[in-house]
Amino acid sequence: MIDWTDRHCRRFHRAITQHTWLYTEMITTGALVFGDRKRFLAFNEEEHPVAFQIGGSDPEHMARCAKWIEEAGYDELNMNVGCPSERVQKGAFGACLMAEPDLVADCVKAMRDACSLDVTVKHRIGLDYDESETMLYDFVGKVSEAGCNTFIVHARNAVLKGLSPKENREIPPLRYEVVKRLKQNFPHIQIILNGGITTLDAIEDHLTWADGCMIGREAYSNPWLLAGFDEIIGKPATVKTRLDVIEELRAYAEQELTNGESIRSITKSWLGLFHGQPGGRLYRQVLSDSTLLKANNWQVVEDALAKMFKHAPVV
Ligand SMILES: Cc1cc2nc3c(=O)[nH]c(=O)nc-3n(C[C@H](O)[C@H](O)[C@H](O)COP(=O)(O)O)c2cc1C
Numbered sequence: 001m002i003d004w005t006d007r008h009c010r011r012f013h014r015a016i017t018q019h020t021w022l023y024t025e026m027i028t029t030g031a032l033v034f035g036d037r038k039r040f041l042a043f044n045e046e047e048h049p050v051a052f053q054i055g056g057s058d059p060e061h062m063a064r065c066a067k068w069i070e071e072a073g074y075d076e077l078n079m080n081v082g083c084p085s086e087r088v089q090k091g092a093f094g095a096c097l098m099a100e101p102d103l104v105a106d107c108v109k110a111m112r113d114a115c116s117l118d119v120t121v122k123h124r125i126g127l128d129y130d131e132s133e134t135m136l137y138d139f140v141g142k143v144s145e146a147g148c149n150t151f152i153v154h155a156r157n158a159v160l161k162g163l164s165p166k167e168n169r170e171i172p173p174l175r176y177e178v179v180k181r182l183k184q185n186f187p188h189i190q191i192i193l194n195g196g197i198t199t200l201d202a203i204e205d206h207l208t209w210a211d212g213c214m215i216g217r218e219a220y221s222n223p224w225l226l227a228g229f230d231e232i233i234g235k236p237a238t239v240k241t242r243l244d245v246i247e248e249l250r251a252y253a254e255q256e257l258t259n260g261e262s263i264r265s266i267t268k269s270w271l272g273l274f275h276g277q278p279g280g281r282l283y284r285q286v287l288s289d290s291t292l293l294k295a296n297n298w299q300v301v302e303d304a305l306a307k308m309f310k311h312a313p314v315v
Helices: 007-016 029-034 037-041 059-072 086-090 094-099 101-114 134-145 176-185 200-206 217-221 223-232 242-258 263-270 280-287 290-294 299-311
Strands: 022-028 050-055 076-081 118-127 150-158 190-194 212-214
Touching: 007 022, 007 223, 007 242, 007 263, 022 029, 029 037, 029 050, 029 059, 037 059, 050 059, 059 076, 059 101, 076 094, 076 101, 086 094, 094 101, 094 118, 094 134, 101 118, 101 134, 118 134, 118 176, 134 150, 134 176, 150 176, 176 190, 200 212, 200 223, 217 223, 242 263, 242 299, 263 299, 280 299, 290 299
Parallel strands: 022 050, 050 076, 076 118, 118 150, 150 190, 190 212
Antiparallel strands: none
């Protein structure tokens, strides 16, 4: 998620769940071809398994980027066909590409030819107010023939004109049954469900028919939810407390501070860690206090914990 799942956030999530796949923010081909490629490709070794999400629609650029992404050491290459923002539409990529399955297939083929990573696609179930499933089946059919075996499906239409990206994550109704039918029609293809999933019970329920679930916003508003993921997928549960997570990340944070990163960016994803816990609001308040963050050191984390414990001594 743009502005959220940067490498600090992913390092934090990895301290909570050992086996869940993590995804980068969408990075455009333009950023890799013309920008500071090294910075955009950077990740921490601890993040594995980690997927890089690319935004673009020029097969030649996609192929060049695929090579760099593989060389950087990522485990999966995911193409964004779900973002509805005006800016992205002007660049002719994101959700508007659902109407151009042949072009997406060309991009997938170009990336597959250029690297040996699994190429996956994240998309919507339709465009605007069209509720027929014809476009979806045509899209998945053509793109899977080009070599994509995993589709991450945000179970909403994308409305390209008149709704902001935020509204596009809230107003078009969630229609899980459409994704379920998609899986029934393409049983040999991995279908990962996304959209509105906020509890472990819901995940377990969806996993009775879907091949996986992708969690977006809940991962930053309530990151401790991730502590239950390993067990759900049949891996040993990670028996850690929230405090263990912070303790584990202390050395990481201090190293990153030495490298010139700010404490604000390192700990931004930690704000929701005590969500719903006694004193959690105080912890969040201190950790987002601009004055305290200015000192740019670990002390603000200690202060946040101290304030929380003073008012609610048990975690
Ligand atoms: C701030 C923000 C940034 C996002 N950035 C991306 C992105 O870079 N790539 C992407 O595929 N989806 C992005 N999304 C969409 C989410 O991945 C997800 O599809 C959507 O929020 C629905 O899932 P959820 O209900 O679990 O949040 C973003 C969502 C938010 C709230």
